[in-house]
Amino acid sequence: MRGLARSQAQYYEHLIAADRVRQGDLDGRGNLTERGLIEFIEYFLRLCLDQIQFMSGMLDLRAFERRLAQMLAAHSQDENSRYLRAEAALPLSYLATVASMDRSRFKAIMGLAARTADRVVADLFSIGILHSPSPRGPVELAIPMSAFRWLFPRLWPEAEATGA
Numbered sequence: 001m002r003g004l005a006r007s008q009a010q011y012y013e014h015l016i017a018a019d020r021v022r023q024g025d026l027d028g029r030g031n032l033t034e035r036g037l038i039e040f041i042e043y044f045l046r047l048c049l050d051q052i053q054f055m056s057g058m059l060d061l062r063a064f065e066r067r068l069a070q071m072l073a074a075h076s077q078d079e080n081s082r083y084l085r086a087e088a089a090l091p092l093s094y095l096a097t098v099a100s101m102d103r104s105r106f107k108a109i110m111g112l113a114a115r116t117a118d119r120v121v122a123d124l125f126s127i128g129i130l131h132s133p134s135p136r137g138p139v140e141l142a143i144p145m146s147a148f149r150w151l152f153p154r155l156w157p158e159a160e161a162t163g164a
Contacts, residue, residue: 001052002155003047014040058152065093071129071150081127083119087112092129093143103132106139 004011018040021032069089076084077100088155091109107117121139124130131142148156 003051007047010043014043050086054154058155061093061096064096064151065089067151068092071147074150075123075127081123083116083123083161084127085110085112085116086119088120088124092141095139100138100140102138104134 020036023033025161067087075081087110091106095144110117128144131140
């Protein structure tokens with residue numbers, strides 16, 4: 001969807017060209033142009049490769065961790081989440097690879113003092129990036145729409161347009 005939305009005019013041009021009538025005796029066997037179909041397929045495959053490369057970059061864990069740290073730094077400027085620390089980026093990126101993690105382990109990975117770690121976890125819940133089925137249960141990564149502009153830039157235009 002992202003690739004087609006970014007090149008909508010080209011998509012329609014290639015689609016229309018693929019539906020044209022045959023351009024002479026050397027342009028396929030049916031009623032429609034084979035050359036137009038081949039050009040559409042080549043365009044579409046280039047588009048698919050571009051999107052695969054883009055998503056590979058988005059899902060690279062080191063890059064994801066850096067984007068998490070940037071998001072945490074930005075949110076730490078807000079009075080309601082002033083205890084956020086960049087140290088939370090590592091356990092958050094690890095949560096992207098597992099279903100859940102024990103709270104004590106999450107806090108230990110941050111390497112912060114116990115009270116500071118408690119405050120960081122509380123702020124992570126307040127911005128919606130952490131979720132738990134119970135007050136003392138394991139934590140899970142939750143990615144609210146407001147985090148998309150930080151964690152997956154250029155993926156979801158609506159998230160960036162609203163600045164949510």
